[in-house]
Amino acid sequence: MIRDVRSLGLTLLLALVCAATLLTRAAPAWAAEVSAAAHDGYGRMVFRWDDPVRYTVEIRNGNLVAAFDAPIPNSVASVPGRLPAYVDTVRVSPDRRTVTLPLKGDFTLNVFTLNSSVVVDLRGGPDLDPTPAATATPAAPESIRVRTGSHDGYQRIVFDWPRPVDHTLSRDGRTVTLRFDRPARLGVDAIQGDLPAGFGTLTSRIDGDTSVAALTIPPGAEPRVFTSGPKVVLDVTTPSGPEPRPAAQAPEPPQRPAEPEQTAEAPGAPESPAPSVPDTAEATPPAEGAGDGGTGTLTPEESVPDPFIGPTDGEVSILQPGPEDASGADGVDRTPNPAAMDAVAEGGPALAPGAEDAAADRLTQGPGGGDEAASPRGSGGGQVVSLGFSWDQPTAAAVFRRAGYLWVVFDRFQEVDLGLLRRLGVGVVRSVEQVRIGPNSTLVRMTTAPGYNPSLRRDGLLWVVDLMQQPMRPEHPINVQPQVRSPVGPRLLLPVIEGGRVVPVRDPELGDQFFVLPLIQLGHGVFPERTFPEVTLPVTAQGAVVIPRSDRIEVRSSRSGAEITADGGLTLSPEDNRLQTLATLGEGALQEVFDIPGWRREDDATSFDDVRKDLQYAVAMAPASRRGPARLELARFYFANGYAPEALGVLRAIAEEQVEMVGTPAFRALRGATQFLMHRDREAVDDLSHPSLVDVDEAAFWRAAAQSRLGQAGLQAAILEASGGVLENYPPDVRIPLALVAADAAIKAGDDLAANTFLESARDPEFNTTHDEAAIHYLEGNLFASAGAFEAAIAAWKEAEIGQSRRHAALATKARLDMEHRLDLIGTDELIAGLEGLRFAWRGGDFEYDLLRELGDLYLDEDRYGDALRTLRLAASYFEDRPGSEELTERMRTVFDTLFLDGAANDMPPLTAIALFDEFRELTPTGNRGDEMIRRLADRLVSVDLLDPAAALLERQIRYRLRGLDRTRVGARLALVYLLNRQPSNALDALDKTRFAPLPETLERQRRHLRARALADTDNVPAAISLLENDSSEDARVLRADIHWRDQNWAEAARALAELVPPPPSGDETLAEKDAFRLIDWATALTLAGDETGASLLRQRYLDALDGTPFRDAFDLVTATPEAGLIDIASVGGKIRQAEKFRSYLTAYRDRLREDRLSAIN
Incomplete structure (x- = not known):
């Protein structure tokens, strides 16, 4: 009945998904045209679309493979004729969404987007034949750098022409057009991210002998143009500027388009401003009220560097933002200009060649203003409050909203004055608290009045959070770059500089754990929210937040940026991986992923040996082109019949000689499953996480099973249940071990129904081995215990204990002992004795690690400090690479401090205490705490006349820990210990090697008296008396009497x-x-x-x-x-x-x- 209900639910869900899919695809994106042209050193293809599309472009095995989420037009067939030196033929997939072009040479790939067009360059091609002298070739258009900067009341855009150029400014509603009387490639892409909200995209094109720049400006804004030497400057005064003019019937300001989910970012490099270099031109401010065609000059102090962001080489995959139709919400026609697209294809690179290496400048300062001025940005009205966080060294910050709170996170710790924040935030901040998240981080959470969101600024080392009524978004959105191929596998790259330490945080409200990446870079955050299959990056005002959907996620911060990776490779997009799977699947045998019954060849009348010999003969006789598939069939035969090592050996031969097969799903799936059967789970996860297997249920099941054995059972339970149907077609010797792993994961996840289902699948009396039976009993006991049936659990565990599986007998015994102790059926001493008996029953893995930790805890509860420290040290050394092992070392230090700083060792015999100290000497803290620990122990040893160990303790302290005056002071104590122990020569040596000057008078006199007594004890009485000659202190008189008396x-x-x-x-x-x-x-x-x-x-x-x-x-x-x-x-x-x-x-x-x-x- 349960399965029927679940099936009905799945059917309804599938129907809804299908309906949603049909609705979504009711208005597909169609390509307008595909054009191509050859240029000097490179060939260019332009795929022009009516709407933005998702795509991947890469060079694979000598082929250019481009895949889109919309059908490719027939005009792609013209590419070989236009690029005969680059491509040979064109192959289009049956669904017309993937095109493959065999390449004629070793080319490098450069891909970028322009509006909704995808531009593909193949670099490294031949130069064009020179044109005959009778036909003059026009010079290639020059490249003009474009830069921008925000000022008080206006936005400035500078076109850096190298020599004067005539120009005209025209306006049509909110669209401003600046036409230059010279053809040039205008580098407008470099500033797109720097234009503030309200501005549209700055576009450019070459129109005959002219070049044109067009820009949509905010409502109420006014343009004006002037020159500074050869430079042409366009100023757009904003409505809040000094001279606002009413716009004639201007439409509503355009909403900044939300950046959608992407699989890779548009090409670009992070900002890296070059040093400011003043312009040398004589300049005066433009005349007040200059008209559209007016001219003027640029003041020297305003001519400062601007940034350039250019395309990067390599694979790019983007889902560009776009409106629902060709005209955006602001009413401006956004349909790409075909002439401009043709110019891209025919006229050379959209950005200047070599621009990637050009120095980058930025217009970010007004005359006398800084980029981090200590004043808040303009708000949308209402109260503005400013909260300050002061630091004594550079500190990275992150600010974002989550679960109804505004979070402020720093990568250093300090106690925050919450009272001050409450006073500063009166009227806006309703509550504020500091949450402890570790010794090296600070987290402040607050609730605010509705509509209030943060802006950030900095004054020296002071961070200021301004709360005002405004949208939640950063000043500079981080360019989150999905990278399918990188040195560490698929990842997300955040090209930021000055990234702080990654801060893991567990949400007190939601209970989940996520990662916070604070940044020192001001105003750099995530916008819009970015969602990927395994991670989500929500909107932030500062820094970045990574919310994992998988336990595999790792976040690292370095000087070159921050990266988000996963064990086995980050899944960037299911659609991308489906395309890669289709592209990498070969023909014939390579189409299969898992067909274990067929691979066993059980229907063959011949024996196993005969089939093996036939397959081996086929490998030997196969031509080189077919030897790989023949070997794959042999490996599959070995695998399906339980010969995993033999199968792995054949797969290694394929990897060495048929390299092209390594990336196929058939190879990866088989090698991953083989690694799993050999208990090489990490290697299995690596293979089964290959992008070509993302949508393969069987691969997902095997991968989840391997990850379960790596300690992630509870997290993998849902995947195992969802794909568990694959077990039905497996033979018993493959099905049973997989079902046992899945049952264990379901039990740990608390899914009793799935656990029972998998245990039922594992029960097969005809094929169960004694190992299988023990495993089933052990898991049954765990299932009973999770349901509260403790007596049944103990009975099941006892059945497992008498089985033939040493591993499951050990697991069951430990589980039973823990349960009996919890139920007060046995005492702590009996529990310890039982666990000690399991120390060597099964070694390694989670079992031994958990056993040693539990024993350590029990020893501490019984004040058996020596046993506890020895056990914890074993666990820390045996499992030093295990996550969390550093906690064991820290715990040992805590125990050591309890003994020798808090006085617990005072209850031990002195010899036992010093022996324990010597055994774990490496736990002695550095600095004053460690010196205090040694001082206390030495005091106790001397007090009971254990002078030899006291002297040894002080000797080590002097040799390894002390310098200067402290060393001299302890040297005097050591000399006294030696004198008390009748070792005057050692006393003299201690005094000699701890000399220091100058010394306090009291210490100097004490050391002189000790030296005199040591000299007397070595029969050098005259020297001893000489040292005391001018000393009239009472100690000196007693010492003189003592020396003469002994003499x-x-x-x-x-x-x-x-x-x-x-x-x-x-x-x-x-x-x-x-x-x-x-x-x-x-x-x-x-x-x-x-x-x-x-x-x-x-x-x-x-x-x-x-x-x-x-x-x-x-x-x-x-x-x-x-x-x-x-x-x-x-x-x-x-x-x-x-x-x-x-x-x-x-x-x-x-x-x-x-x-x-x-x-x-x-």
């Missing part, structure tokens, strides 16, 4: 300690603890030095100051005088032990490090 120079130690102990306190006060320790050390040094007198005097001075303190007994022991002649052994032992308790210079540092961090010492 057992008790007298000098006592002298140094005497400087550290304060005088005895008065009254009942006692010494502080630190001073009491030093007093005991002083007394010990005196006793060990044998200075009993000094010790006795010290006892007398300080013993009472120690009363009631824990230090009195020790001091009494050290300073007690033994009985004469007796040695108190216990007393001597106590004094030795007291000497060993001496608090050295490093002991003080150790105490500080227990209370503070290593990094706190300097």
Whole structure:
């Protein structure tokens, strides 16, 4: 029943399409004439039409092939007679829409349009025979450059004649005609895109011994003409100008014709203004009120460069805009002038030879105005508000409307002052918001009052968006150029300069993703909307927006322009590809695309081997002209019988020896399908995306199947369903794998009906292999899960797990484990164990990538940071070319920061933390954040006496990360670590290699003390003491005492300690603890030095100051005088032990490090 309803719907839809087609073609475009003529070095053909047509022209295999969407007239038969040196015969297709002309030489092609005519030049031909002397050949008309510029109140057009020429100006309604009394080719095409709205097309023609330029001007405008030296200047004052004149019964202003969908743009080059060169002629402004025939001069400051846009060589395919009939909406007759067309054919190039290489100028400035003046364009009335966006460096912008919002996008990020925008936009801007779209882009969306649209201007680095009541269109429409052939395949080229970074955007309202191309070029945008099979470019006021209809779309911006491409080639127009398919199809076997049952030759009574031998013999015996088709039959036989590698080998031989067959649909389809069977999906997509196969359902199905296996299953589901009927005629060994791929795509797209249909097609008990059965069970489980039947899904997956397909067993096991964990049937530990068991069950592709990512997430949830980092690193390294793999590396950096900046590593044992840091050292951030991370880790290591790893960490930091003062500061910390670790030589080395001057006094003194201690520890006491000679700081006195004590120079130690102990306190006060320790050390040094007198005097001075303190007994022991002649052994032992308790210079540092961090010492 469902199929019947769908069939009825398709029937009704087809009927409507047919009816629409009949209505559309009720008034076809017919060619008026085809003319041709030979010239010096080139031959020209002109296809003249009443209305614009779509066409393609190219040279293919030695033939000129031109295809049109209207019938070609019989007069095309006259071309060989008019161009005998270029073409031999003419072949016209049965539908009279394609003409093929075999060429007699190696010519280059140049194609351009003039009004609704298509001009085809074949360059590289012979020069014409010189005319006999008795018959003088008239000189070829010269080429005159034409330029234009917009000024305040008038539009100026300059004809750059090299010498004075007589001229007359006439007017008929809104049509102004300027006739020059000399024949010349006027380069009017160069300025067509620069004339403002309201002006018609500027045309030119040669009329006998004169040349004529004609222009339709806006209502109420007035023309005047004057000269500047040899130049002829036409000024058209606009109604808002200084001297408006009422037009007599002038018709309504013409609407600027909407540019239609194109397959290629008219020839042209992007603007590239040359430096301004002032005119040297003496000039004064034209006399006020000069008449139509009046003369005048051009002021020097107004004579500035103008642009030239000329034709380009190569294939061109255009759908030109045109009115519904010969007369446009403005009432002006737009029927092409036959005489002008004949002049194009007979009179040489429409544009000057070599003009493509000429310097380009432009009249864009008035006297004292700039092209980016900070004032808004004139509006159609109503309020005007200006919104400013300030930047500190050049920034590209895009401005457009979408889903009810006005979007402003920049290719750099900044926080926008929304409050300021609201204040500036009062009365027009109703809401404004900033949407986060990434770290390198800025998006502001706003809603405005109805009818308000943007204009843009720039003042330095400031972008200004002026909102006023006006149509939505750019000042300079971008010439979107479809290119069927380019170095990267079919593409759309936007010839813009100063393109910014392409910004991918996901629409918060619609949910789709599209691309924004901001531009620095002011006022360059898309108009009208351009629609192609795979992309749409909507109207913009600035920049370009690319809305993809396929996941294959890529947008790139470079210095030479922006390009829109697709994996496998961008589909530019179905009509173009149909024409190419018809042109590339050969005869006989090349007409076929897929006939798998026939290729199998199952009806032959002979065996497979006999058929193979017969086909191989046919290849061997075939003449060179038929060897390619014979090989193709052999390749088809191999393919249809499941011998894909053998088929591919034969196809490679064809590609090497019969190159002309490579572009045929038969070859591309067979090679693409063969690549698919060999799981070479990218190569399959490349072949099956060939333009000749665009409208072939079978090719579309195979291509979509290959793209599904590349990870685009959900996006290809609709194509697979629409063309899935091709499976009915396929044998089981071809049908089943294709049906399984299609079923997977339908499940991912949520199309249960299509999924069941394809699974039913895949079920064939007579032919299903164990691999097929496992795949069917796995997909059934996915289908059940998508429908919420979780128990049935788990049961189906278990069936797949016990099958003979390792791949589907692994897929099913992972799906089951995830589902059981989601249903709380198993815990996280059990899930992790199960997934770890699948690590080597199936390698590569989406399965391993997804498995590693999931394991990484689970390890992080369980705080297993080491396992998480190792797993994520595996995924990032194994799949580094996969889209999104950079997110894994970024995630690893985030985890690393969590550990060593946010303090998560503090919960680990120190050795584990340093081991993890060393293992993933490459994740250390650059700059201050990385230095802070190392500082914290070094502090922790030193605090627990892990001095060796702390020293290694600081060594690497000094060697690879630090410079200048920071390096010197960390060098002092490293020296201290080495001293604490009893490695004085390493300490000296650390100090030597981190020298820097000048240093802060505190740091310089600290490094001097560390060096002195290191010298003393290397038994260089004199050098150590010398460093401290003029240092009276307390640290220096302690260090001197420390050095002498360790050297057992008790007298000098006592002298140094005497400087550290304060005088005895008065009254009942006692010494502080630190001073009491030093007093005991002083007394010990005196006793060990044998200075009993000094010790006795010290006892007398300080013993009472120690009363009631824990230090009195020790001091009494050290300073007690033994009985004469007796040695108190216990007393001597106590004094030795007291000497060993001496608090050295490093002991003080150790105490500080227990209370503070290593990094706190300097």
